[in-house]
Amino acid sequence: MKHSLGKILFLCLHLFWLQASDFDYSIQVDNPQPYAKEATLVTVNLKQTNHDIVLLFDFDLLKSDEYTFQRVDIKELDAYHAVEISYTYLVYPLKAGKVDVSFSLTQKATTDESVAYSFSGDRDNVKGLVTTNTHIDLPSLTLDVKPLPSGTELVGDFTLDYQINSHDAEAFEPLPIQIRIKGKGYPPLLKKLLPKEGNFTRFTESPLVSSTSTTQGTINTVTYAMALSAPKSFTLPTLVIKVFNPLTQKSYELVVPKQTFKIHPLERSKLLDKVDNPAAFIFDWSWLETFLSYLVVFVAGYLFALSWKWQKKTKQKKEPLKEKIQHAKTHKQLLQILLSQDKKYFTSSIQKLESTLYTEENIPLKQIKKEALEKIQ
Numbered sequence: 001m002k003h004s005l006g007k008i009l010f011l012c013l014h015l016f017w018l019q020a021s022d023f024d025y026s027i028q029v030d031n032p033q034p035y036a037k038e039a040t041l042v043t044v045n046l047k048q049t050n051h052d053i054v055l056l057f058d059f060d061l062l063k064s065d066e067y068t069f070q071r072v073d074i075k076e077l078d079a080y081h082a083v084e085i086s087y088t089y090l091v092y093p094l095k096a097g098k099v100d101v102s103f104s105l106t107q108k109a110t111t112d113e114s115v116a117y118s119f120s121g122d123r124d125n126v127k128g129l130v131t132t133n134t135h136i137d138l139p140s141l142t143l144d145v146k147p148l149p150s151g152t153e154l155v156g157d158f159t160l161d162y163q164i165n166s167h168d169a170e171a172f173e174p175l176p177i178q179i180r181i182k183g184k185g186y187p188p189l190l191k192k193l194l195p196k197e198g199n200f201t202r203f204t205e206s207p208l209v210s211s212t213s214t215t216q217g218t219i220n221t222v223t224y225a226m227a228l229s230a231p232k233s234f235t236l237p238t239l240v241i242k243v244f245n246p247l248t249q250k251s252y253e254l255v256v257p258k259q260t261f262k263i264h265p266l267e268r269s270k271l272l273d274k275v276d277n278p279a280a281f282i283f284d285w286s287w288l289e290t291f292l293s294y295l296v297v298f299v300a301g302y303l304f305a306l307s308w309k310w311q312k313k314t315k316q317k318k319e320p321l322k323e324k325i326q327h328a329k330t331h332k333q334l335l336q337i338l339l340s341q342d343k344k345y346f347t348s349s350i351q352k353l354e355s356t357l358y359t360e361e362n363i364p365l366k367q368i369k370k371e372a373l374e375k376i377q
Contacts, residue, residue: 022050022107025138033144036096037155037186038246039217040143042069043088044103051081054115056108056131059087067093067101067143070213090213092186096147100140107134149251154243156185156220160254167259171266172354174203174227179256181224184217185245193224195237200230200261201358231358233263266355325372331356331365338372345375 023046030041048055061069073088093099108131115129148155163178181188187209194202208223228236239256321341328334335353338346349372355361 022053022055022109023048025105027138027141029141029143033146034093035146035155035244035246036094036148037092039186040091040093041088041215042091042101042141043086046083046085046087046105048081048083054081054110054112055083056110057083057085058104058106058108059085060104061089061091062102062104064100064102066095066099067091069101070218072213072215088215090215090218091143093143093145096145099143099145101143102140103138105136105138107136108132109134148244151242152244152251153190153241154181154185154188154254155246156183156188156217156243157245157247158183158185158188158220158243158254160241160256162256164259168262168264169229170264171231172229172351173263174229175261176225176227178226179224179239180221181241181254182221184219187211187218187220188222190224190241193239193241194226195239198234198236199232200228200234200236203227203229228261229354230261230263231355232265233261235260266351321376322373325369328365328369331368334365334368334372343375346372349375 025047026045028043028045031038032040034040042061044059046057046059060071069089069091071087072090073086075086075088077084091101110129110131114131158181160179160181162180165176167175169175179193189207189209194204204224204226208225210221212219228234236259238258241254242251243254244251321337324337325334328337331353335350335357338350338353349368352363352368352371356363
């Protein structure tokens, strides 16, 4: 019975002491066998043993791709020549198997005279403290990390809520969606939330993250803001996020139910090309008179065009947006340019471009360019 109890206590609290020439130090771990992405509390205690000198310490964990960490507490007893410091960290191993947590410790030794001298100057003439620095090689702390159940996306105790302002919209009108995940555990950041499949366009941005780490763990609120648009009615399938709670050692799911959106298509008359073919050229004996009059107009127009072209080049330098619109070679390029401006007066042009790209309608690029340019005159 006593042996079994000893093993249980070892798993719950892993503690060992080491000794250096001027101080003792211990490393304490509350859970030496965590799951991947489960919080482990690591405390490093430093206690001065050489009472003939003044000791200072510079301590931290070393960064690694195998774990993340956050200092959550520091306690210091600064007695005369008997400093004691405890550093507490929240460590998250990122993979299963053996994970070595490494430390950086520098001992800074000095004397009472040096300390007094460093404070002998006034506010504008503080003298530097002279110390003898010694790097201390601490042994790494090895965590035996357990793997997560297959398919796990988040680790911790979380809840999910969502907000959809409307399920009814016009064709290509954005439908805002907000999904918020709250709770304690490893920050709930997902690489992919919406499904890749679906007859709708996705607009996403980086999630808004709020995380606070304490000795009890990390409290998170992560908000995902996105929008959907489509030319016709569609259904967003059920979103399921698989989560594992290390405290209960059970898996559970965060779910956004299936959502159906009703889209009102654009009137066909608004999508038709109303530009008529030019009338056929009719030959008659008045062609010479017409030719001469055209020639006069052409010469005048040519001279005017030269002047206008020069003015246009000057104007284009000041109006890069017009230049981008004029040089757009495809409907897709023009759509990207107009969307990046986020201007309401481009709504009609954007709708025509999306109709051309995502429906069978074919609106000439030149016509849409002309419309867009007229909006920024």
